[in-house]
Amino acid sequence: MTQAAASAPSLVPLVEADQAPILARPYFPAAGPASPLTASLAHVPEILEVALPFVGRVLGPTALDARTKEIVVLRTSALMECSYCVQTHTAAALDSGLARAQIEALRGEAGIEEAFAAAGERALIAWVDEVALGRGAVGEEVTVRAREAMGDPELVELTLVVGATLMLNRYCTALRLPTSAATLLRLAEEGLA
Amino acid sequence: MSVAASIASGTLGGRVWFYSNYHCNLRCAYCLTESAPEVSRRELGKEEILARGREARELGFTAFGVTGGEPFILEYMPELVSGLGAELPTVVLSNGTAFNERRLREVEPLADLPVHVQISLDHPDPDENDEMRGPENFRKVVEAVPKLVERGIGVRIATTLEDPDAVDPEERERLCELHRSLGVPDEDHIVRPIINRGRAMTNEMGVLAGYEQLDPELTLTADGAFYSPFGPTVRGGRLDTDLLVSRTTSPLREPAEALLRIAESRPPGHDTSIGIN
Numbered sequence A: 001m002t003q004a005a006a007s008a009p010s011l012v013p014l015v016e017a018d019q020a021p022i023l024a025r026p027y028f029p030a031a032g033p034a035s036p037l038t039a040s041l042a043h044v045p046e047i048l049e050v051a052l053p054f055v056g057r058v059l060g061p062t063a064l065d066a067r068t069k070e071i072v073v074l075r076t077s078a079l080m081e082c083s084y085c086v087q088t089h090t091a092a093a094l095d096s097g098l099a100r101a102q103i104e105a106l107r108g109e110a111g112i113e114e115a116f117a118a119a120g121e122r123a124l125i126a127w128v129d130e131v132a133l134g135r136g137a138v139g140e141e142v143t144v145r146a147r148e149a150m151g152d153p154e155l156v157e158l159t160l161v162v163g164a165t166l167m168l169n170r171y172c173t174a175l176r177l178p179t180s181a182a183t184l185l186r187l188a189e190e191g192l193a
Numbered sequence B: 001m002s003v004a005a006s007i008a009s010g011t012l013g014g015r016v017w018f019y020s021n022y023h024c025n026l027r028c029a030y031c032l033t034e035s036a037p038e039v040s041r042r043e044l045g046k047e048e049i050l051a052r053g054r055e056a057r058e059l060g061f062t063a064f065g066v067t068g069g070e071p072f073i074l075e076y077m078p079e080l081v082s083g084l085g086a087e088l089p090t091v092v093l094s095n096g097t098a099f100n101e102r103r104l105r106e107v108e109p110l111a112d113l114p115v116h117v118q119i120s121l122d123h124p125d126p127d128e129n130d131e132m133r134g135p136e137n138f139r140k141v142v143e144a145v146p147k148l149v150e151r152g153i154g155v156r157i158a159t160t161l162e163d164p165d166a167v168d169p170e171e172r173e174r175l176c177e178l179h180r181s182l183g184v185p186d187e188d189h190i191v192r193p194i195i196n197r198g199r200a201m202t203n204e205m206g207v208l209a210g211y212e213q214l215d216p217e218l219t220l221t222a223d224g225a226f227y228s229p230f231g232p233t234v235r236g237g238r239l240d241t242d243l244l245v246s247r248t249t250s251p252l253r254e255p256a257e258a259l260l261r262i263a264e265s266r267p268p269g270h271d272t273s274i275g276i277n
């Protein structure tokens, strides 16, 4: 079992490095445990070798800056109450330069208006909220605000980041994947557990 | 490179293996799959095997292998092997203990096909043979082999040893005299090492075999496609996944192409000296 802290075990065993299928091995670190996401996807290597590069590309570095992406991912994960993604991306959000108060606001522990002064970022968060929680197309008022702040490529990419995050939120929560021990330690040290 | 071209060039093994089932009437000490009468059958299924076999031939594979578990405890095995043998040369690995008179009649049509039944026999002395493979195994095998040979069915003998190079020459000669007396010539006698996986690993037997030592031979099971027939082993009741290629087995092109990617990216200097047949 991959070393990870959790109060209850995940619903599928996490594949250990010595059992990693050949095509999954490049995604396992040379030393230390693989992430629970990697170690669970390793049960189906042909999916893993498509899913992890997809997730890495959509959530990783692109034309959009890391701070913007972390706002989207952390906010979406908080709305979906996915503790795995909230904890993992709280650490990533710290690294991307988001302030502690902003992280708390994105996690729903404080008001957005107080933490985010820039109109563009508030428009972004409103867009994320409606994409993640809404059922139909995004409403007119939120669309107008988003269009003032962003062009088509940004809107497309941000919407896809929300969608990919929703997928991961349900995957990680439904399978009860444990947050890695290293992340939990970091959050405890930062007082953001 | 296409699958067919890579088989022709030797990058990919030409034989597709099917794990027909995982249960067995025996419980050998070195069994790779921890097979025994009570384990879950995990059958691949006759229609599934025949369908994948047809695809394999179209893709350019050149031979089939059937293993388990003990294939011949499945009722439909003679019919299945006939179907495979009608497509391509086929070898079926068997412990040789399930050939009663009815079964012998059922396998008679295999005599007209390019089919070999590869039967395990490890030692010329009944007690020593049966120590690893279970009571009465020796007697049943030496009874079954001539009956299969009489019916014109191709039989090979497979001897699995802890260290094939360390066998006493006198003992080796007695074993060879035995298989010759049963009607199996020297060229159809295979000696191979115990592989340190499955129950052999639990019992601390055999040689280590990772994918560097094994030939890439597409192997289909109820759990997915594997790199080699030595891949889908079981230890402590858990399937090993280190040699899993994909869970997808159909269409066959998918695991075949995935296996080819693996074979083409193997590190240089690999030594594929271990084969199952």
Ligand code: SF4
Pocket: B024, B025, B026, B027, B028, B030, B031, B032, B033, B034, B035, B036, B068, B069, B070, B094, B095
């Ligand atoms: S080695 Fe073969 S005969 Fe022995 S238990 Fe395993 S499957 Fe059965």
